[in-house]
Amino acid sequence: MIGLAVRTLRHRKGAFAGAFVALLCAAALVCACLMLLETGLRGAVAPERYAGTPLVVAADQYVRQSVDKGKGKTKTKAKPLTERAWLPASAAAELRRAPGVSKVITEVTFPFGGFIGHGWESAGLTPFTIAEGREPRAAGEVVVDARAGLAVGGTLRGRRVVGVTAQALPSQDTVFLSTAEARRLAGRPDLVSAVGVFASGDVPLPSGAVAYTGDERGRLEFLDAEQARVSLISMGGALAGTSLLVAILVVVGTFALSVQQRHRELALLRAVAATPKQVRRLVSGEALLVGVAAGALGAGAGLGVGVWLHATFVALGTTPANLRLVVSPFPPLVAFLATLGSALVAARVSARRIARIRPVEALGEAALDRGRLPWWRAVAGIACVAGGVVLALVLSGLRTEAAATPVTMLTALVWTVAVTLLGPLLARAAARVLPLRAAGVSGFLAARNLRATPAGLASVLSPLTLLVAMTCTILFAPATVGQAALEQAGEGLRAGHVVVGADAATVADVPGVEAVTPVLRTTVRVGLDKFSAQALAYDPRTVDLGVTEGSMDRFAADGVAVSTAAAARLEIGVGDPLRLTLGDGTPARLTVAALYARGLGFGELTLPYELVPGHVDDASGALLVSAPTLDADALAAALPDGAELSGASGPSVGGGANQQATLVALGLIIAFTAIAVVNTVAMATSGRVRELAALRLAGTTKRQVLRMLRLETLGAALVAAALGTGIALVTLAAFGAGMTGSAVPYVPVGTYALVIAAATGLALLATSVPARLALRVRPAAAVASR
Known part of the structure; x- marks a missing residue:
């Protein structure tokens, strides 16, 4: 064979x-x-900054939790921290006393504008050497790397450049400050981010420390x-x-x-x-x-x-x-x-x-195509319909994008499989209701063809429905969450401006400023589950979280406000204790002071501001400013140098670059489905050469044949658009119910129209090109060859 x-x-x-x-x-x-x-x-x-150091000692950069598997067995699970965990500075002194250790170099690292700042004592980790000038010694001095394009005597962020290194790292711009100044700017005078160790043998580690060698140094860096x-x-x-x-x-x-x-x-x-x-x-x-x-x-x-x-x-x-x-x-x-x-x-x-x-x-x-549906296909189609219903119910209960996104795609796919399996039945029903006969001779032929060959219509419906359903689901699921977040942020923000790069006290002293609320964005873990969080000094004049239970009056240094969705996941309420891990691995035990409704707009947890700055890599944050009597120009003129002013907005909830990456990858699936549409429609048209030739011999003109094919394709596209839209709406409604609390998805009319137009245009193109090629063959020769 x-x-x-x-x-x-x-x-x-x-x-x-x-x-x-x-x-x-x-x-x-x-x-x-x-x-x-x-x-x-x-x-x-591969390590860059730590490339010259054989052993780097630092804190554990994971949250770990032991899980009981029964029968006396436990398993430890780990999740990475979102901020850098630091070591006590005393760990360096302990390592210096260890046998076989010849040199210990401490390191602090912190953001410095568009650069990464370090204390000069850590230059030997790479190592960095001075090519011009000298090392920094005072608070107003800085050394830049060879790629910075600055010379000795220049300035960087208000500091005088006193040296330029001979080296530059491939993927990070580096600056060095004096050791004391670096530790002050890092905001953790008693901690170090890492310790480089040069030793002749094994080194005993301080309590809570982890050794990093080889490519593990790169993961730490x-x-x-x-x-x-x-x-x-x-x-x-x-x-x-x-x-x-x-x-x-x-x-x-x-x-x-x-x-x-x-x-x-x-x-x-x-x-x-x-x-x-x-x-x-x-x-x-x-x-x-x-x-x-x-x-x-x-x-x-x-x-x-x-x-x-x-x-x-x-x-x-x-x-x-x-x-x-x-x-x-x-x-x-x-x-x-x-x-x-x-x-x-x-x-x-x-x-x-x-x-x-x-x-x-x-x-x-x-x-003869009778359009019969085999029993096994009917049973499988009904099973897929049942599966789609079950998945939609499951999806409506999922409240995190990580859990909901794969189920969302699977739900749309299962419904599309149901349409594919039941395609001949749906095609027969569609052929009876499509108003094609009103389009003259070509419409009459198109209607008769669709009724006579429902299997052919079904074969075209499947990829077109898949294209519409998947594209709408992929585009409008994140749009639904993003729109809900924007609405919540717009409803909850009382401040009229956002200021970055300025001190809260300085802005509060500006005449006309009514209230200033510092805000930091971070993430925390409860157990191993990650939650988005904001830290703020709560003031109802700048922020309204939409409290549904409890009161922000009880929001103090040991309090936490939790969104209703996060509270449901955690099964907690007002007055309950909440143990969590801050971004750098520091444990905290807080008490739930309030539940609020606007979790998409402001984060799933709201923490006291004073709790967080010492536990994030970048503590600059932003200021929410309420100044009813000042317009933007007047406020901007009163701000100190280096401060930036923008219109007030909520946190970025749309996923940013991560969501863009997901859309790029999902876009490949859309492209593949679009290719499938062109492929299938072109195959279906090319396979009708004999039929088209017979129509030509019966006296039908080329124009009438082409119009007939276009009407068939438009009919198929109309049915597929209805089916695909229905699948997407069911899926998006379940997604929205879980993620936003509303079963009404956000569907931009213009984008939706472009999706339908693109699907229809692809189908028409895939019909017209092979049809014109087929009609070039003489009708008698085409019939004889087949």
Whole structure:
């Protein structure tokens, strides 16, 4: 049968071109997503600043929790901290006394504008040496690196440049201050961020300290790289799974259309005594050959897509440039095997019906499309509808984007699979209600065609519905959360301005300023679960959190306000204790003072301001300013030098660069689905050459034939838009109910119209081009050749 399959492919290249393209794109997409996953699991970060230090000792940069697994067994789980954990300065003295230690270098690190600041005592970690000038000694002096473009005698942020180093680090701009000034600016005079140790043997570690060697030094130096690894693991895994499910759906549909177009050929084989097993082996052999070729090429192309994705994430700032992309045989091998398996499954499912009918009925079955739905397909379709309902109910109870996003994609996919399985029934119903007859002769022909061949309409409906449903879900799910956050922030902000780069007391002294509230954004963990948080000195003249229970009057140094959504997750209420871990790993025990409704606009937890500045890497924050009698120009003129003024707004809730990266990756799925639409519609049109030729022989003009095809496609696009929109609305309503508390999604009309227009335009383009090529063939020759 393989030999016959080879000859079939050789003489019917067009029939298999669509399946080849679908499989190739599927392999590339799955391979690229798996590369992200593997980079998250195995990616390493080479040290830069710590490259010259064999051993770096620092605090544990993870939150750890022991979980009871029963039968006396426990397992320790760990999650990375979002801020740097620091060590007591006394740890350096303890390390100096350890046997075999020849040198100990302490380090403090802190943001310094667009630079990373350090004390000069830590220059030997890299090492940095002075190329011009001298080291800093006083509070107003600074040494810059070789890339800064400044010379001795210049100024940087109000400080005089007294030296320039001979070195510069590849991915960070470095400045050095005097040791005392650096510790003052870091705000932690009794702590150090790390200790470099030079020793001849093993070194006993102080309590709470962790040793970092090799590439582990890079993970300590670049904490954002560790957080990026975690993001890549979750994103790569979710996208790889979604891509594979989409690929299977697309490939099954493409193969089904290919086999449907060859019913007459396969029926003839049954009529000349080919057994069902032989027919299945033939179709499987064809799928095997196409799958091997497409899988190999697609997996190779996927390596390039993976490299592009990684570079895009680096450009967006979600992945550090020094988190190297892992390239190994694993992603292309898995993509190849997954693609090949999808092809074989699709071929077996597609050939099931024609292989099982009796030989004497084969040609009649091929000639007439009754639009019947096999019992197993009807049962599977109903099961998918039930699964979609269950997933929607589950989704409506999820209140974190990390949990809701993969379920959202899965929900939309399951509903689309239900539409695909029940496609012939839906197509028959649609063909009866579409008002095509009003469009003259072409409309009459289009309506008769859709009624006579519901399977053909169903094959086009599936990818079009998938495109509309997935695109709307991907675009409007984050838009729904973002709009709810903007609305909550707009309702809750009483301040008219935001000031950064100024001291609260200084701004409060400006005439006309009524109230000033300092705000810091951070994240905390309760157990191992991460929550967004803000720290502020609460003042109802600048902020209204929408308190629903309790009172902010009880919000003191040991109090915490919790959003209603976070309180439901944590199962706590007013007066309950809350143990949490601050961003740098410091534990805190607070009491819930109030619950508030505007968690999307202001963060899930609100902490007392004085609790947080000593536990974040950047304590500059912002000031919410209420000055009813001052306009923006008057307030800006009264601010000190270096302060910046902007209109008041809530915290960034839309996800920023991380959300952009997710949209880029999900955009590949949309692109793949769009290719599937073009692919399927073009295959469906190309397979009707004989039919179009017969219409031409019967006296129909080319213009009428083209108009008929366009009307059929417009009808299919209209039905697919309705089905895809319905799927997206059900999914988004469940998503919104869980994430925002409202089942009404935010759908920008203009964006939605562009989605529908793009899907319709792609379908029309995929219809018109092959139709015009088919109509170039003389009708008599086309009928005879078929």
